[in-house]
Amino acid sequence: MSPLRISHYTATSCLGAGLAATLAALENERSGLAACDFETVSLETQIGRVTGVDAVVLPPHLRAFDCRNNRLAQLGLDQDGFLAAVEASAGRWGRERIGVFIGTSTSGILETEIAYRARDSLGGDLPADFDYEHRQNSFSVSDYVRRRLELTGPAASLCTACSSSAKAFAVAQRLIDASLIDAAVVGGVDSLCLTTLYGFQALQLMARAACRPFDRGRDGLSIGEAAAFALIERAPPATRAADAETIFLLGAGESSDAHHMSAPHPEGAGARMAMQRALEVAGLTPADIDYINLHGTGTPSNDATEALAVGALFGADTPCSSTKAATGHTLGAAGALEAVICLLALRHGVLPAGLNLTELDPQCPINYLTRSRRASPVTALSNSFGFGGVNCALLFGRGVPA
Numbered sequence: 001m002s003p004l005r006i007s008h009y010t011a012t013s014c015l016g017a018g019l020a021a022t023l024a025a026l027e028n029e030r031s032g033l034a035a036c037d038f039e040t041v042s043l044e045t046q047i048g049r050v051t052g053v054d055a056v057v058l059p060p061h062l063r064a065f066d067c068r069n070n071r072l073a074q075l076g077l078d079q080d081g082f083l084a085a086v087e088a089s090a091g092r093w094g095r096e097r098i099g100v101f102i103g104t105s106t107s108g109i110l111e112t113e114i115a116y117r118a119r120d121s122l123g124g125d126l127p128a129d130f131d132y133e134h135r136q137n138s139f140s141v142s143d144y145v146r147r148r149l150e151l152t153g154p155a156a157s158l159c160t161a162c163s164s165s166a167k168a169f170a171v172a173q174r175l176i177d178a179s180l181i182d183a184a185v186v187g188g189v190d191s192l193c194l195t196t197l198y199g200f201q202a203l204q205l206m207a208r209a210a211c212r213p214f215d216r217g218r219d220g221l222s223i224g225e226a227a228a229f230a231l232i233e234r235a236p237p238a239t240r241a242a243d244a245e246t247i248f249l250l251g252a253g254e255s256s257d258a259h260h261m262s263a264p265h266p267e268g269a270g271a272r273m274a275m276q277r278a279l280e281v282a283g284l285t286p287a288d289i290d291y292i293n294l295h296g297t298g299t300p301s302n303d304a305t306e307a308l309a310v311g312a313l314f315g316a317d318t319p320c321s322s323t324k325a326a327t328g329h330t331l332g333a334a335g336a337l338e339a340v341i342c343l344l345a346l347r348h349g350v351l352p353a354g355l356n357l358t359e360l361d362p363q364c365p366i367n368y369l370t371r372s373r374r375a376s377p378v379t380a381l382s383n384s385f386g387f388g389g390v391n392c393a394l395l396f397g398r399g400v401p402a
Contacts, residue, residue: 001177001281003248005235006396008085010076011340013226013327014048018079023344026352029372031326033210033222038192039110043201046210048224048328049192050075058144065144067108067135069191073145076189076227085231086149086185093182093233100155101172102142103165103188105332107157110193111135141189145229153181159332161386162295164188166335169232169394170252176234187229188333196223196331211298211329212356213322214307214364221297224328228336230343247346250284250379250395253277257389271295271309274391275381282395286314289395290377291351293338295385296322297329306383307364321354321369335384339394342380346398351375 010018014032015025025032033046056071077083090098115130134140142157158164158171165188172184200206200223207220232249255277257270279285292314295306303322310320323341330337345351353372360368379397386392 001173001251003235003250004173004176004232006247006249006343007089007231007233008082009230009340009343010080010082011226011228011337012050012076012079013330013337014050014224015327017052017075019344023348025326026323026341026344027350027372029353029355031210031355033328038197039194041194041197043197043206044208045206046222047192048222048330050225053191059148062144062147064131064134065140067111069104069106069108069141069189070144072191072225072227073141073189074148076229077145077148082229089183089231089233090151095150096152097182098151099153099172099175099181099184100142100146100149100151101158101168101184101186102145103158103168103332103335104138104141104190105159105161105164106190106193106196107138108135108140109195110191113194145185149185151185160390161388162329162331162334163384163386163390163392164332164335165228166339166382166384166392166394167254168336169249169339170254170392172232173249173252183231183233185229185231186336187227188336189227190331190333191225192223205299207298210356211325213294213296213298213325213354214303214361214368215357216359216361218298218300218303220299221324222328224330226327226330226333226337228333228340230336230339245398247343247396247398250397251278251282253281253393255391257391267305267308270389270391271306271383271385272313274393275309275313275383278381278393278395284379284395289314289318289379289381290375291345291380292318292320293342293380293382294320294322295383296324296354298324303361304363306385307366311365316365317367319351319367319369319373321352323352325355335382335392338382338384339396342382342396345380346377346396349374349376351377
């Protein structure tokens with residue numbers, strides 16, 4: 001693949017709305033996790049809830065799309081001048097030449113949960129105003145973003161669990177390489193709902209306190225929500241050579257180990273394959289990577305197998321961390337959110353800490369950052385591994401490394 005320019009990006013999570021809030025939280029080692037107070041949920045756990053979602057009002061002509069997930073999408077789009085950046089891109093390429101690819105897992109399922117609570121007491125019918133197509137459907141968020149941005153290129157939702165929005169980058173890359181489009185809005189939006197919180201609790205995967213990725217005593221994950229977007233564009237070779245500070249998507253690696261529906265391959269085979277493929281596509285070696293944002297959910301099996309894969313490929317020297325201890329696991333949005341965190345690391349020279357760690361698991365022999373560190377990274381790798389062994393690794397870099 002040709003390196004693709006990341007011309008604009010933004011992220012909104014429990015760390016705050018926009019890049020400045022996100023960067024400040026990472027630099028100051030601040031978590032956004034707090035005791036669960038969502039809707040009617042009664043669980044002893046912590047969540048990463050985004051402030052202000054309920055106050056968002058969608059544009060009048062898009063009110064049919066009104067649900068928590070699309071309100072979260074709109075809150076994210078409103079940050080960091082992203083709307084203006086997309087408008088400028090449309091002027092360069094044409095609206096029909098910009099794709100929209102959004103990763104999600106729950107989409108607007110909260111609306112369905114509320115609708116089922118409001119069923120007719122006699123016939124069991126759902127409320128007449130329940131609109132599955134615009135509020136629950138997995139394509140709803142991509143359709144909403146495309147309409148809000150007034151883009152007419154190809155659009156799709158990616159629903160591969162926790163790798164969903166990482167794979168959105170890979171899909172866009174393929175379509176740009178095929179000359180079907182010249183640019184794409186990629187990202188992830190996933191919002192809190194009862195199904196997710198009670199579902200992971202039923203799987204016995206929820207941590208009681210804030211999650212502790214790679215800690216010896218880790219006991220599960222913390223659920224969060226987020227909206228993160230990036231505008232990626234074709235870049236002429238002259239542009240790539242002239243600007244060493246421009247950030248590029250250098251490679252995307254995907255794999256499907258299909259080991260188990262919810263458990264990772266015990267040796268991390270699929271994870272390693274995805275990382276290796278990203279390196280091959282970018283023409284880089286493990287020694288070229290300056291930072292790895294780990295998938296690191298905080299569950300015993302996930303962290304151990306990822307550490308095996310990272311250790312086998314990179315050894316124990318490459319700095320790495322999981323930022324899910326700060327944001328929670330934002331599921332379908334995690335890939336895009338953590339991609340943006342990598343972009344912030346490259347732009348501002350900060351390698352974020354993995355919070356809440358008391359003692360590194362001796363079965364995870366990796367160079368895990370427990371404090372945020374100033375550095376000058378040129379490359380960063382972001383891992384996203386989904387249920388069913390659907391894996392994706394994204395490799396970003398400032399300029400085009402030799």
